[in-house]
Amino acid sequence: MPSEVESRAIEEFRKTPIGHHSPELQVILNELRGQPMEDKHCLVCTKANREWQLAKTSGVRGKPVKMLSKKFTNLEDAEWYVFKQRWKQLRGETLR
Amino acid sequence: MLMKITGYADKISAAPGETIKFMVNSEAGKRYRADIVRLICGDENPDGPGYREKLVKTAANGSYKSRKQVIHAGSFVEIGASDVLDGLESFTMQAFIWPTTPEKGSQAIISKWRDRDKAGAALLITKENGSVALCLGNGKGKIQTINTGKPLIAREWYFVAASYDAKSKTVSLVQEPLHGYETKSDRGSVRRKSSVGRVPRHDAPLTMGAYFKKIDKGRTVCGGHFNGKIDSPRITNRVLSASEMQNLRSWPVNPELTNAVLGAWDFSADIMGLKVTDLSPNQLHGKITQLPARAMTGWNWTGEEMNWTKAPEQYGAIHFHDDDLYDAEWQVDFELTIPKGMKSGVYAARLRGAGHEDHIPFAVRAPRGKPTAKVLYLMATASYQAYANEHMNADAPVGQLLAGRLVQLDKFNLFLNEHREYGASNYDSHSDGSGVCYSSRMRPILNMRPKHRMWIGATESTLWQFNADTHITDWLEAMNIDYDVITDEDLHYEGLAAIEDYNVVVSGSHPEYHSIEMWDAMVAYQQRGGRLMYLGANGWYWRIQYHSEVPGVIEVRRNEDGIRTWEARTGEYYFSFSGEYGGLWRRNGRPPQQLLGVGFTAQGFDISSYYVRNPDSYKAKVKFIFEGIGKNEKIGDFGLIGNGAAGLELDRADRALGTPPDTYVIASSVEHTDIYLVVCEEMLVSTPGVGGHENELVRADITFHETQNGGAVWSTGSIAWAGSLAHNNYRNNVSRMTKNVLKRFINPKPF
Known part of the structure; x- marks a missing residue:
């Protein structure tokens, strides 16, 4: 389970994934967003400012970016989705 | 599916009567279509003015046979x-x-x-x-x-x-x-x-x-x-x-x-x-x-x-290096002789075939020695070239930390990631980890394209460099301002002569790279009463040089200081092209504040912010700048680059670094996020509290100062500025302020 401080930060992120953040949330984001490039989530813009497809970089020069099936129509949803994925990967916990 | 058509030109600019050659790699059907277009706005964001290019009938327009052309990288x-x-x-x-x-x-x-x-x-x-x-x-x-x-x-x-x-x-x-x-x-x-x-x-x-x-x-x-x-x-x-x-x-x-x-x-x-x-x-x-x-x-x-x-x-x-590249040396596919009467501007050869598309941009200049406008837009091609085919989006783990969000890629990035033979930018490292100190335009530069989005371009339109600068050409067109265009390269080779006949020079949003020839020309222009509108930030920052024997390639040495994605090895600080000391202009005794009033102070790439007026803004001398703008208005709390006019990279005034003592610091930005951090050359000792929430150096200043013989400089201190010009159908205080300055700068009357 996330700690109380983490829970507050997670809730803060869910409401505002991009923008002004508390120091507690920023520390978490520095870890989650600073992961190496191998299998790292990114977005491929498929309709300008309207649609983005989830993808993963390979971390190897020249090796294709892997396109995933999931698509988003706003960046906030994409950020929250990837946040949960990374939390699960790094902390082993499922966020809802 | 990866792009199947790419190309480049042998020149970055040409005047009427001069010829540009185009080299094309096409696997996009048996034939492809080439058309010359005048680029107005390269931003596809439906929340903005919309993508706009105008077809121009020329002899080069037509259908051409496709052929595959490959690049052999490695020196x-x-x-x-x-x-x-x-x-x-x-x-x-x-x-x-x-x-x-x-x-x-x-x-x-x-x-x-x-x-x-x-x-x-x-x-x-x-x-x-x-x-x-x-x-x-x-x-x-x-x-x-x-x-x-x-x-x-x-x-x-x-x-x-x-x-x-x-x-x-x-x-x-x-x-x-x-x-x-x-x-x-x-x-x-x-x-x-x-x-x-x-x-x-x-x-x-x-x-x-x-x-x-x-x-x-x-x-x-x-x-x-x-x-x-x-x-x-x-x-x-x-x-x-x-x-x-x-x-x-x-x-x-x-x-x-x-x-x-x-x-x-x-x-x-x-x-x-x-x-x-x-x-x-x-x-x-x-x-x-x-x-x-x-x-x-x-x-x-x-x-x-x-x-x-x-x-x-x-x-x-x-x-x-096994990935060095100067010249793709492709065969020529078609040529364009700039017709007499073709209006100066930013153009491209648009290539289309089998659902694929690419644009090869170039500038059309006014006829030699015959300016057709009082305003000159200086296309920051040296800076576009330094960023040419940047790969940080796929290579650099810090990307999402800098952007404060997920990195966004587009078709150009996907192609470049897989086609490393197209060469790297001055931001990348070679495959062996050493820095890329040369960057050429004798190859397709797929991030110098309309419709391109770059991951550090903040939320909303997410633009940078070439495509971000189309917000400026779009605004000039919307305001019915006549303007001529030259490139950095023209300024480098021709010096003052390339700009001296214009009342006003308008910069791009991020004119970061300059040779001493370019710098000296701008100083001479200002001393002769020329007026510069610096619509950007982190400008005149890195020193560069062009090669003396071959065209279209610049050298950068990332020495000792400044925001660097790689570091020149000790002892390798002097240009091979010229023997000049490279690195920051600030470390060459020329901080940009001397030339512009402001210089690089902080950067962040998530969301932008706005400015508030300073006491200087109410002084009589600068009244013209705020005509039609209220006393307590927030300046630029809107826009296509991060939702604000103050964003991405920020410049501020600093007397100690050379801001002229009679400079008016008329507005400053506020409320930047902690993704915005003070640049390293401002920190002699690394300390906590260098983010936007705490540090007063994280701000953009808008400044105005006069130069000799009736000249003047107006600086906006922010890369995001241009992204706010089109807001509310160009009726907004960023557009208003920019137009106030431009109209006054066109008028030769002293201030």
């Missing part, structure tokens, strides 16, 4: 065929090397090799174990590689040599580390009989840093590219003793040894050019191809001299 030295080398029988090849990727597979150091029938000899690093080896081939299917069996350590100097006695068929190898790591077993010498038999005479070129493969449409194509430095390569016509090898490390040598020397190349000669000089009487001079890095510290560099022009003998190394 090398080529010495043309010669009798003394072609009939090589017994020999010694020797050099100093500083390998950077010895584990990466076969990498040729000195090669006299014909790949078609595998004939010849090559001193190389072997793929077997990363040690030094000699490869011999008899041209009849027999190839043998004899190696020392001692893997080289990356980034250490070695003396290496290989001899072959044609009579006894004996191969000798020397691998001598110059480091003093006692426990590392990387010293090796081998003496062994070769089973290859006679190595035939052949006329393939001698190459260094790669082996010769073939000629492809006039281009020498090599394989086995070496990553790292090579210094003092030599070839003799017989086997040398250890002491003779030792003597031959330097030049001149005694007459007896001289007679045995076929070639003794001095990479410290002609550093500024393409030529490679042979010191031997044979004068087997050659040339570099695809611009490997010159003015690199050599095996004998002592650390006492930092400037290669003062001690060239210590700069006898060339650093080769």
